[in-house]
Amino acid sequence: MKSLDEYIHDAEQAHGHLCAGQVLGVRLAMLGLQKLGIDDPHGKDRKRLVTFVEIDRCATDAVAVVTGCRLGKRALKFRDWGKMAATFVDVGSGKAIRVAAKESSKALAREMHPEIADKNQQQMLAYREISDDDLFATQWVKVELPPEEFPGYKGERVVCVASNITNQFSASSTPPARRRAPRAESLPRQNAFPGSAGRSAACLLFCRMALRSPEFPPDRRLRCRCRPDT
Ligand SMILES: [Zn+2]
Numbered sequence: 001m002k003s004l005d006e007y008i009h010d011a012e013q014a015h016g017h018l019c020a021g022q023v024l025g026v027r028l029a030m031l032g033l034q035k036l037g038i039d040d041p042h043g044k045d046r047k048r049l050v051t052f053v054e055i056d057r058c059a060t061d062a063v064a065v066v067t068g069c070r071l072g073k074r075a076l077k078f079r080d081w082g083k084m085a086a087t088f089v090d091v092g093s094g095k096a097i098r099v100a101a102k103e104s105s106k107a108l109a110r111e112m113h114p115e116i117a118d119k120n121q122q123q124m125l126a127y128r129e130i131s132d133d134d135l136f137a138t139q140w141v142k143v144e145l146p147p148e149e150f151p152g153y154k155g156e157r158v159v160c161v162a163s164n165i166t167n168q169f170s171a172s173s174t175p176p177a178r179r180r181a182p183r184a185e186s187l188p189r190q191n192a193f194p195g196s197a198g199r200s201a202a203c204l205l206f207c208r209m210a211l212r213s214p215e216f217p218p219d220r221r222l223r224c225r226c227r228p229d230t
Pocket residue numbers: 015017018019020021022058
């Protein structure tokens with residue numbers, strides 16, 4: 001693995017600016033890979049990793065930089081739950097770890113550097129200095145990853161009769177994936193955000209993983225975008 005400074009430099013280039021989210025995302029991903037024993041994510045270990053991110057904010061770009069996981073390679077999975085957290089899955093060993101930023105880190109940054117008025121600058125510096133234990137909560141989790149979720153999986157292709165454009169479906173939208181989803185009534189109540197047709201199966205899959213995590217968001221009913229009828 002590269003050093004923290006090297007990854008932060010790379011993240012700044014990829015993201016377009018340097019911000020607290022880049023520092024946090026780099027450290028979050030480095031910790032996840034370190035826990036999994038993956039030390040060359042862009043080289044010999046590049047096919048070992050699938051990463052689930054739970055937010056589409058600055059830090060997510062940094063997670064992609066460190067892990068080498070990309071949406072276009074199907075190695076980066078986005079679950080829109082608004083959590084500053086990511087789950088790193090070693091597809092070789094089956095081990096997976098979820099790393100979540102602690103909310104207390106913001107207050108800690110204020111305590112450590114009250115002399116810095118700008119919040120972003122204050123957090124950028126503090127997030128370099130705070131220990132892993134104070135910055136993150138980690139938990140080993142079980143992730144069920146069916147074949148269609150793996151990088152390289154070729155989904156079903158259908159030509160839309162209205163637009164004449166080919167749709168290539170992946171795990172989040174294919175009928176086979178949906179059939180694998182558990183019955184809705186066996187799951188906790190979900191969802192105040194209807195209208196997200198077709199993505200429930202993968203979401204439910206991840207919900208099952210999430211349910212095994214005691215610290216998983218207590219407001220899951222509000223954040224989970226699963227459709228209640230699937
Ligand atoms: Zn940013």
